Amino acid sequence: AVQLVESGGGLVQPKESLKISCAASGFTFSNAAMYWVRQAPGKGLEWVARIRTKPNNYATYYADSVKGRFTISRDDSKSMVYLQMDNLKTEDTAMYYCTANFRYWGQGVMVTVSS
Amino acid sequence: DIVLTQSPALAVSLGQRATISCRASESVRSSMHWYQQKSGQQPKLLIYGASNLASGVPARFSGSGSGTDFTFTIDPVEADDIATYYCQQSRNDPLTFGSGTKLEIK
Numbered sequence: 136a137v138q139l140v141e142s143g144g145g146l147v148q149p150k151e152s153l154k155i156s157c158a159a160s161g162f163t164f165s166n167a168a169m170y171w172v173r174q175a176p177g178k179g180l181e182w183v184a185r186i187r188t189k190p191n192n193y194a195t196y197y198a199d200s201v202k203g204r205f206t207i208s209r210d211d212s213k214s215m216v217y218l219q220m221d222n223l224k225t226e227d228t229a230m231y232y233c234t235a236n237f238r239y240w241g242q243g244v245m246v247t248v249s250s
Numbered sequence: 251d252i253v254l255t256q257s258p259a260l261a262v263s264l265g266q267r268a269t270i271s272c273r274a275s276e277s278v279r280s281s282m283h284w285y286q287q288k289s290g291q292q293p294k295l296l297i298y299g300a301s302n303l304a305s306g307v308p309a310r311f312s313g314s315g316s317g318t319d320f321t322f323t324i325d326p327v328e329a330d331d332i333a334t335y336y337c338q339q340s341r342n343d344p345l346t347f348g349s350g351t352k353l354e355i356k
Contacts, residue, residue, distance in 0.1 A: 180336055180347040181347065182344060232293070237285075
């Protein structure tokens with residue numbers, strides 16, 4: 136069965152950093168573009184970042200709201216995708232979901248940025 | 251950025267048809283997808299490429315449209331369909347979602 140399991144969330148203060156992870160299984164991870172999507176409490180869905188596959192040079196793309204602060208990466212040997220979040224802001228508070236081609240979704244990990 | 255406009259809520263009786271619209275601020279051709287999100291759960295892909303049913307999704311769900319105007323239909327509506335439904339375009343970066351339509355039962 137396909138599984139995406141996020142981890143690493145928590146409470147951090149503004150301007151701090153946090154790295155969240157997503158472990159994938161049950162499908163050919165190396166063939167899948169991977170994405171992070173977030174959802175602030177009571178709000179809608181917002182695409183955050185995308186990383187393509189090796190044949191596409193692991194190209195990365197970011198929403199303007201996180202560009203320069205967040206970095207997406209992947210390790211195909213471990214079937215893992217990561218989101219390094221630096222200089223966090225209170226408006227980054229959200230549930231963060233990883234998704235494979237938007238077909239498979241994890242259960243999400245909560246990130247709270249508050250002083 | 252491409253803006254996707256959805257109506258915020260829809261109330262439908264059980265057994266009836268629910269129709270949700272999504273209008274894009276510019277053409278996305280057929281690069282429109284629909285998701286269901288139940289309370290406290292992750293989103294679930296229902297329709298991809300405007301009209302293609304995702305694997306394992308009941309045929310009660312369907313999608314249509316191209317360009318800027320899209321429709322998502324549930325027929326007939328069942329009690330388990332209570333959720334918020336989002337459209338999403340993948341034609342242009344940044345990928346964008348509609349604000350969601352909350353389906354309620356009359």
